[in-house]
Amino acid sequence: MSIFQFLKNKSFFKQITIAVIGFVILFFILKFWLNITTNHDQKIQVPNLHKLTIDEAERKLKELSLDFKVKDSASYNPDYPKRSVIEQSPEAGDFVKEMRKIYLTLNPSKYRDITIPDLNGRSKRQAISELQAIGFVVGIKYTYVKDIGKDVVRGLRHKEKILNPNDKLPKNSIIDLVLGDGNRN
Structure with a gap:
């Protein structure tokens, strides 16, 4: 064939x-x-969870049959309440399907602690630059002590308490400089 x-x-x-x-x-x-x-054509609009505590966000998401996962903590933001939602993914207003995970980033309870560097013997300008670079605020209230070096750092203070190198303070703390007055007598 x-x-x-x-x-x-x-x-x-x-x-x-x-x-x-x-x-x-x-x-x-x-x-x-x-x-x-695949629940085709099913849409649930993601609510705005910003500034809500984790318990409030959980309640709101359960009402909509959505799940969540805490992804991370961000840098402290004083505009948001402590331990509240600072970011979410997917964003508010996006559409998702039932039981999808919403990833949340939380605001920590305070600024992170930073180690105080050893600035003894540095100039006022160097100390201010270094402190600002690592996240501190330098106060405008300078204390002068008798020393041969003018505007040379001889110590650091925070709220009138003497700071030592390797002490820790929260970021954005105000640090006052103790400087030499340039008179040895």
Whole structure:
């Protein structure tokens, strides 16, 4: 039997017809199954969770059948309450499906602690630059002590308490400089 005779044979056409019908039926079954399992056309709008505590955010998300995960803590932001949501992903107003996770970033309870460097013997300008670079605020109230070096750092204070190198203070703390007055007598 040659190939041309086989292609003209009725059994070949029956098999092709059965294969096409089977493919079409399989296609519609698969499409129906995917619509059911993927919740196609279901939309839940993500609420705005900014400035809410973790408990308030959890309640709000459970009402909408959404889940959440705390991703990380950001740098402290004084504009937000302590331990409140500072960022969320997906953003408020985006659409998601049921039981999807919303990733939350929380505001820490305070600024992180920074180690005080040893600035003894440095100039006032160097000390101010270094303290500001690592996140402190330098106060404008300078204390002068008798020393041969004028405007040379002889100590640091925070709220009238003497600071030692390697002490820790929260970022944005105000540090006052103790400087030499330039008179040895």
